[in-house]
Amino acid sequence: MKSYLPKKDEVQKDWYVVDVEGMVLGRAASQIASILRGKHKPEFTPNVDVGDFVIVVNADKIVLTGNKLEQKTYKYHTGYPGGLREIPYKKFLDKKPEFLFYEAVRRMLPRGPLAKAQLKKLKVFKGSEHNHQAQNPKELKLKY
Numbered sequence: 001m002k003s004y005l006p007k008k009d010e011v012q013k014d015w016y017v018v019d020v021e022g023m024v025l026g027r028a029a030s031q032i033a034s035i036l037r038g039k040h041k042p043e044f045t046p047n048v049d050v051g052d053f054v055i056v057v058n059a060d061k062i063v064l065t066g067n068k069l070e071q072k073t074y075k076y077h078t079g080y081p082g083g084l085r086e087i088p089y090k091k092f093l094d095k096k097p098e099f100l101f102y103e104a105v106r107r108m109l110p111r112g113p114l115a116k117a118q119l120k121k122l123k124v125f126k127g128s129e130h131n132h133q134a135q136n137p138k139e140l141k142l143k144y
Contacts, residue, residue, distance in 0.1 A: 006043045006050055013121070014052045015137035017130070020101070021058040024065055027144040029104035032056065035140075036109065036118045049114060053121040055137055060097040060126045064089060074103070098124040 016035065020028045034040065038050035064072070073086040092100045101124050109115040123132060 004043065006045055006048055008048060011038075011043070011048070011050045015055065015132065015135040016052055016140040017055045017057060017137040018140050018142060019057050019128070020142075021061040022063060023142065024144060025062045025101065025104055028056075028062070028142055029101065030108055031142045031144070032122070033105050033108035036105070036121055047114065049117050051118050051121060053135070053137075054123070054140075055130050055132050056101060056122070056124045057128050057130055058126075059101045059124050060093070062093070062097065062101060064093075069093070074100070098126055 018028070018032060032054050035054055036051040038044050038052065041050055043050055069090045070088065072089045074089065074092055075084065075086050077084050089100065102119075102122065105122055106115075106119055109118060123130065
């Protein structure tokens with residue numbers, strides 16, 4: 001019996017809408033990363049992009065457990081001496097909740113060019129409105 005390897009052109013990609021209001025950031029991000037990779041499909045192959053498109057709404061109403069809201073920080077470096085910047089998640093959740101959710105999903109995907117292609121299929125919105133109605137997305141309920 002021969003193994004089936006899906007071709008990039010043969011894979012059907014669906015669109016899903018996920019409402020993350022009141023959900024825990026890490027749990028929602030891990031499930032969405034799995035859908036972006038295509039692990040829920042029987043034809044999943046690690047080296048082929050078989051995942052679906054995901055639209056995330058209400059990213060500003062995501063929940064962080066414990067003291068993460070006050071204690072956890074997003075760190076980046078500007079490239080200049082003394083350029084380490086730390087922004088608390090509380091500030092990030094007020095200003096850019098889309099980026100916060102995007103980064104959580106990005107860090108759960110494997111590194112490389114395939115992950116960049118999979119990440120382009122993630123659309124994150126602050127409120128409950130999105131501009132992808134033309135794709136007729138299906139509503140997806142996450143487990144947690």
